[in-house]
């Protein structure tokens with residue numbers, strides 16, 4: 261099962277990804293996490309990406325696509341994977357379709373988490389407060405100003421993926437405003453058609 265999570269920053273993709281990983285036993289491939297790891301390790305890609313990420317802009321399509329293409333070759337991706345934060349532009353979506361086609365694979369479903377924009381800034385501010393309360397370091401791009409930039413980038417460059425996948429008949433929208441468990445249940449209801457029959461019968 262190859263899944264994509266689509267939604268603005270703060271929509272709850274990371275939270276719901278954890279649920280999917282446990283329930284469906286497929287890895288979560290977060291390009292944001294992979295890029296942050298590259299930055300921390302000061303690899304050539306990381307050095308190039310750092311300033312771009314800190315400003316809330318997108319890293320180049322070629323770099324991100326290359327990272328994903330390499331990652332999905334790994335054994336743990338053989339039965340499927342969940343893409344979180346990729347594709348983020350129409351060019352990336354086309355690159356993904358092309359790389360999967362080469363391997364005779366395809367995206368099964370795109371889950372769009374729909375959230376009111378007004379709720380997103382509030383979620384960000386509580387995420388920052390929680391991170392600080394835990395004594396962890398706050399992400400450089402997690403401040404109100406850069407967040408606004410990330411939202412604008414989402415609207416301009418990523419939201420066009422909604423009609424892109426709608427046309428392919430793969431888009432499944434979920435109301436992301438409810439409680440975490442309610443959102444998970446809505447996702448499960450969609451994914452039931454991708455589960456083997458026996459698992460469906462046994463819940």
Ligand code: ADP
Nearest residue numbers: 269291292312313316317318319324345346348
């Ligand atoms: P968010 O929490 O906003 O969803 P992520 O953790 O997914 O953010 O990504 C953080 C940053 O990493 C992005 O703002 C961008 O600079 C970079 N990034 C992550 N994924 C991609 C991608 N697919 N294409 C380009 N840049 C990306």
